[in-house]
Amino acid sequence: MAIGLDDVVAAETVLSHVDGEAGRLIIRGHDLEALAGRVSFEDAVAMLWNGVVPLSEDPGAALGQGRQRAFALLSPLASNLRGLTPVEGMRLLLAALPDADKEPATLAVGGAAVAAAMAVRAAQGLSPVAPDPAAGHAADLLRMLRGDVPDAGEAKALDTYLVTILDHGLNASTFTARVVASTEAGLLSAVVAGLCALKGPLHGGAPGPVLDMLDAIGSIDRAEEWLDAAIGRNERLMGFGHRIYKVRDPRADVLKGAVSRLKGGDNRIAFAEAVEATALKVLARRKPGRRLDTNVEFYTALLLEALGIPREGFTPLFGAGRTAGWVAHAMEQARTGRIMRPQSRYVGPWPAEAA
Numbered sequence: 455m456a457i458g459l460d461d462v463v464a465a466e467t468v469l470s471h472v473d474g475e476a477g478r479l480i481i482r483g484h485d486l487e488a489l490a491g492r493v494s495f496e497d498a499v500a501m502l503w504n505g506v507v508p509l510s511e512d513p514g515a516a517l518g519q520g521r522q523r524a525f526a527l528l529s530p531l532a533s534n535l536r537g538l539t540p541v542e543g544m545r546l547l548l549a550a551l552p553d554a555d556k557e558p559a560t561l562a563v564g565g566a567a568v569a570a571a572m573a574v575r576a577a578q579g580l581s582p583v584a585p586d587p588a589a590g591h592a593a594d595l596l597r598m599l600r601g602d603v604p605d606a607g608e609a610k611a612l613d614t615y616l617v618t619i620l621d622h623g624l625n626a627s628t629f630t631a632r633v634v635a636s637t638e639a640g641l642l643s644a645v646v647a648g649l650c651a652l653k654g655p656l657h658g659g660a661p662g663p664v665l666d667m668l669d670a671i672g673s674i675d676r677a678e679e680w681l682d683a684a685i686g687r688n689e690r691l692m693g694f695g696h697r698i699y700k701v702r703d704p705r706a707d708v709l710k711g712a713v714s715r716l717k718g719g720d721n722r723i724a725f726a727e728a729v730e731a732t733a734l735k736v737l738a739r740r741k742p743g744r745r746l747d748t749n750v751e752f753y754t755a756l757l758l759e760a761l762g763i764p765r766e767g768f769t770p771l772f773g774a775g776r777t778a779g780w781v782a783h784a785m786e787q788a789r790t791g792r793i794m795r796p797q798s799r800y801v802g803p804w805p806a807e808a809a
């Protein structure tokens with residue numbers, strides 16, 4: 455029995471594969487490194503969805519229309535976001551999108567971008583910015599979020615990020631989306647469920663706390679003592695460890711490269727690299743044999759910070775990109791899978807047997 459479902463195969467997929475021993479992520483037959491920074495998010499989505507999710511010839515136009523249709527449905531809800539964190543606001547907005555839509559897949563991906571941007575702005579007391587359906591998806595997401603047109607380097611960095619986190623095997627949120635899809639509840643319901651699972655700090659909620667950790671450490675001469683004390687308090691070091699990767703997460707280096715290429719992105723990178731090296735040393739000493747290495751969230755935090763995104767907005771942006779993966783898995787599950795219905799082992803009391 456596997457509490458936590460380690461090593462349990464719950465689905466077959468053509469979408470992506472994570473090789474945790476080799477530190478390799480394969481998406482539809484391509485290594486991540488051959489895609490991130492080389493193809494746009496729109497083209498990566500078209501490739502991921504090919505033969506699984508219907509999409510028109512022009513993926514850029516289809517996602518642009520998805521953003522536009524979602525904005526028409528979601529912008530009237532802006533005043534309902536008061537008092538919510540960005541990820542809670544995004545959850546509320548996605549839940550308002552109908553399952554019974556004629557093109558639910560592009561509504562979901564367009565809607566996730568619109569909802570992430572709206573929710574981040576609402577938490578800052580700012581009103582929503584309408585999408586530009588003719589713009590690239592990453593550039594438009596950044597514009598809707600920040601309210602200014604990003605330069606080409608910034609748009610490229612976010613595009614690289616969105617492709618990097620597009621899909622990643624049967625992680626907790628993707629599994630959740632597949633469970634919901636397996637009951638035939640509908641595509642948007644599967645996406646909302648995926649976001650709910652993503653939000654936790656052990657999954658997609660980690661990158662904001664990575665920055666909190668860097669801030670708390672403050673200077674490199676304090677790193678070892680700080681990290682050691684955190685482990686002594688039984689805390690997790692955010693941005694380290696992974697259920698599948700027993701070596702370095704390949705997404706970490708892709709994102710580190712993207713931050714380094716960004717104007718001003720190197721401000722924090724030298725400090726972050728030094729903290730990372732110290733953390734790996736401390737983890738090896740304090741958690742021997744656990745094989746804990748850097749995961750995607752460490753450099754996600756630096757990249758999104760360099761793009762001027764507030765740290766509470768990091769998980770919504772993760773959700774905006776990963777929605778394309780949830781959609782593909784949900785549709786693959788609905789088409790090929792059975793209802794997910796595992797067993798639990800009862801360890802409670804039994805009724806007294808009748809004499």
Ligand code: ACO
Pocket residue numbers: 458655656657658660685689690691692693694695696697698741744746749750751
């Ligand atoms: N810092 C310190 N210790 C850790 C860490 C960490 N980041 N991760 C695991 N460990 C330790 C555990 O305390 C445990 O030690 P023990 O055997 O002495 O009790 C051992 O390593 C094994 O940990 P598990 O909890 O069994 O590992 P699991 O596979 O369940 O956890 C997880 C994986 C949740 C990602 C974990 O490594 C973690 O909490 N990391 C920090 C949060 C984080 O970065 N999350 C983002 C993950 S990437 C993503 O989801 C997109």
